Structures are given as structure tokens and as C-alpha cells.
Amino acid sequence: MFSATKILNTLLGALSDRQREVxxxxxGLEKFSEPQTLAALGAKYDVTxxxxxxxxxxxxxxxxxxxxxxxxxxxxxxxxxxxxxDSGGVATREAFxxxxxxxxxxxxxxxxxxxxxxxxxxxxxxxxxxxxxxxxLDKDSLKLAANFINQWSAALKxxxxxxxxxxxQYDEHYAAFLTKANVSEAHAANYLAISKRVGNNPYGDxxxxxxxxxxxxxxxxxxxxxxxxxxxxLHFRTIAKSINEANFTARTASAPTxxxxxxxxxxxxxxxxxxxxxxxxxxxxxxxxEVIQRILKKNGALKxxxxxxxxxxxxFFKPNTILVNLQNKNFFKRLSDGTYKVRES
Numbered sequence: 001m002f003s004a005t006k007i008l009n010t011l012l013g014a015l016s017d018r019q020r021e022v023x024x025x026x027x028g029l030e031k032f033s034e035p036q037t038l039a040a041l042g043a044k045y046d047v048t049x050x051x052x053x054x055x056x057x058x059x060x061x062x063x064x065x066x067x068x069x070x071x072x073x074x075x076x077x078x079x080x081x082x083x084x085x086d087s088g089g090v091a092t093r094e095a096f097x098x099x100x101x102x103x104x105x106x107x108x109x110x111x112x113x114x115x116x117x118x119x120x121x122x123x124x125x126x127x128x129x130x131x132x133x134x135x136x137l138d139k140d141s142l143k144l145a146a147n148f149i150n151q152w153s154a155a156l157k158x159x160x161x162x163x164x165x166x167x168x169q170y171d172e173h174y175a176a177f178l179t180k181a182n183v184s185e186a187h188a189a190n191y192l193a194i195s196k197r198v199g200n201n202p203y204g205d206x207x208x209x210x211x212x213x214x215x216x217x218x219x220x221x222x223x224x225x226x227x228x229x230x231x232x233x234l235h236f237r238t239i240a241k242s243i244n245e246a247n248f249t250a251r252t253a254s255a256p257t258x259x260x261x262x263x264x265x266x267x268x269x270x271x272x273x274x275x276x277x278x279x280x281x282x283x284x285x286x287x288x289x290e291v292i293q294r295i296l297k298k299n300g301a302l303k304x305x306x307x308x309x310x311x312x313x314x315x316f317f318k319p320n321t322i323l324v325n326l327q328n329k330n331f332f333k334r335l336s337d338g339t340y341k342v343r344e345s
Contacts, residue, residue, distance in 0.1 A: 002076065003104070007072060007073065007104070010066070010070070011114070012063075014063065014066045016059075019056075019059035019062070022045075022052055025040075027114045028110045029110055035110065060117060060118045063118040067115070067118055068119075073115070077115070079100075080099075087186075088144070088183075088191065089138070089142070090137070090194055092132055092190075093109060093132070095193070096134070116135075122135060122138065123135065123137075124136075130196055131196060134193075148181065149191055149195045149198070152181075152198065153208060160207070160211065163206070164207060170205075171206075196209060197210070199214055201213065201216070201248075213228070219257055220261045222243045224268075227277065227281075233272070233276055235274050236258050236276060237255045239258050240253050240257075259274075262276050267279055269283040269284060272316025282314060284314070288311070288317050288322060289328065292307060292332070293342050295311060296332070296340065301335055301339035302339055302340060303340075304326060307326055326340055
């Protein structure tokens with residue numbers, strides 16, 4: 001087992017004091033908890049940014065020579081490159097470090113950054129809006145991974161409804177795509193692991209993170225997903241509790257906030273006191289009278305019992321509320337057989 005601290009001391013020990021200070025600052029080593037900018041180090045040592053850059057360049061050149069002649073560093077590089085090659089050319093920072101720490105104790109990302117900047121044996125990609133931080137073997141490996149991610153993302157976009165609505169449809173489409181792309185499942189998993197474009201929600205559904213059903217960014221989107229997954233109307237306090245239990249985000253959703261969002265969005269229908277359902281599940285807005293009118297117009301004359309059953313399938317009105325509205329002679333007419341119909345104007 002190699003020691004990261006020992007290796008670092010060997011590499012930095014070949015430098016002048018100023019070079020050591022600058023590189024330690026630039027890569028967040030030793031007394032520096034975070035990497036420092038050229039400007040910050042220039043101010044610290046009362047020199048220009050350009051002078052700091054020159055000192056850094058000279059120090060890296062010295063370390064590069066040291067690495068090329070050090071069998072331990074060469075062994076670490078060789079093992080790391082083999083791991084990347086076996087992984088399809090890319091690996092997340094976490095996966096890479098987990099492997100490297102099996103033979104280098106105490107290895108941290110800033111150690112790897114210094115090693116790569118000096119040796120240029122392989123490359124590091126920082127975190128951005130599309131990618132998690134990762135390492136890659138070479139430009140061809142990066143291009144291969146990016147092409148796979150782009151192609152699978154495009155395929156998913158064209159199959160959104162199937163993927164979200166069909167049980168197991170994501171896995172079926174994914175398996176077919178892998179066969180067509182001639183990419184191994186292990187390599188494909190590593191490609192997707194570095195990408196932020198494909199992910200899953202707390203319910204285990206997979207898809208594009210640009211979809212609100214996979215990565216709901218607003219309270220309204222989280223409300224929608226909770227109601228969709230539950231498949232039934234819920235009280236706004238229960239919805240808030242479900243959002244928080246799902247851990248969509250570290251920020252807590254308050255019941256009043258959830259209620260305000262429910263009121264503002266016509267995707268959500270009030271079906272009872274404080275209880276809301278999804279319009280796409282067949283719930284329609286309206287008062288008790290309006291719901292009764294809609295049911296009678298659709299089904300024709302019905303007996304009071306049948307009206308109540310029909311209304312309660314979509315709204316949580318009390319039986320007495322339904323009967324009182326049904327007996328309003330301005331809107332409904334009782335026929336001789338005891339059924340009711342909508343009164344014609």
C-alpha cells in the first residue's frame with residue numbers, strides 16, 4: 001500500500017520553497033484547505049498574477065520530471081489508466097478514488113489533480129451543469145461517452161410517455177438501445193454515472209432530469225408527482241408530508257405553501273374540504289350543483305342513490321350536500337318514477 005502523504009512530500013520536496021507554497025495553494029494542499037486563485041496567491045506574496053503563473057509552471061515541470069523517474073508514481077498512473085480503460089474510458093470521481101484508495105492510502109481529489117496537471121497521463125473533467133466531476137482516459141474516451149449520453153437522451157425524449165407511464169418500459173428501451181449501440185452494460189452505466197441528464201426520482205422512476213416527473217424543481221411539480229404516484233386525492237397537509245418524506249430536496253415544504261400552490265394550478269382539482277386530486281385522473285372543478293348537472297347531462301335521469309354514487313366517485317361531498325342540491329327545483333326536476341334530470345331553461 002502506497003501512502004499519498006509520502007508521495008506528496010517526495011514530489012513537493014523537489015521544489016523551491018516558493019514553488020512549494022504556490023503549488024500547495026493552487027491545489028489546496030498542506031495548510032490550504034481549498035485551491036487558491038492566481039490573484040489570491042499574488043496578493044499573499046505581493047507579486048503579479050503572471051508571476052504566480054510562472055512559478056506554478058516551473059514547479060509543475062520539476063514535478064513532471066520527478067514523476068517520470070519515480071517507479072511508485074508510474075505504478076499508480078499505470079493502475080489508474082487500466083481502471084479507466086476497463087471502465088470504458090471514464091469514471092466518476094467517487095468510483096476512481098474508491099479504486100485508487102485500494103492501493104494508495106489517504107488519496108484525495110486534490111492529490112490526483114496535482115498528479116494529472118503535472119503528468120498529463122489522463123484527464124479530469126470538473127463538475128458543470130451537464131456532468132458530475134469525473135476522470136477520463138483521453139479525448140476519444142470523452143467523445144465516446146458524450147455521444148452515448150447524447151444519443152440515449154435523444155432516444156428517451158422521443159419515448160417520454162412510454163417511459164413514464166409503462167411499467168418497466170425504461171429498462172426495456174434501455175436494453176434495446178444498448179444492443180443497437182453495441183455498448184456493454186457496465187460501460188454504459190459508467191457513461192450515465194458521469195451525466196446529470198439522466199436520473200431517477202425518489203419513487204425509482206428513471207428518465208431525463210429535464211422532466212418534472214424525474215427531477216421536480218418546484219413545489220407544484222412535487223405536488224403533481226406525489227398525487228400522480230398516489231393515484232388518489234389527498235389532503236394538502238398529507239401532500240406536504242409526502243413531499244418531505246420523499247426527500248426531493250433538503251428544503252421543507254410547508255402545508256400553507258402547498259395549499260397556495262394547489263389553488264393556483266388548474267392541474268389540481270378541489271374534490272373535498274382541503275383535499276385535491278389530479279384533473280388528468282378525471283376530476284373536474286365545480287360546485288356540487290355543477291357536478292350533479294354534468295353527471296345528469298351525461299347519463300340522463302337518475303335516482304338519488306345513483307346520483308350520489310356517481311358524484312362521490314369524483315368528489316368528496318357529503319350525501320346530504322348532494323341531496324340538498326338535487327332538490328333545488330331551479331336546476332333539477334323530479335320525474336314521476338322518482339328519478340331526477342336537469343331542468344331545461
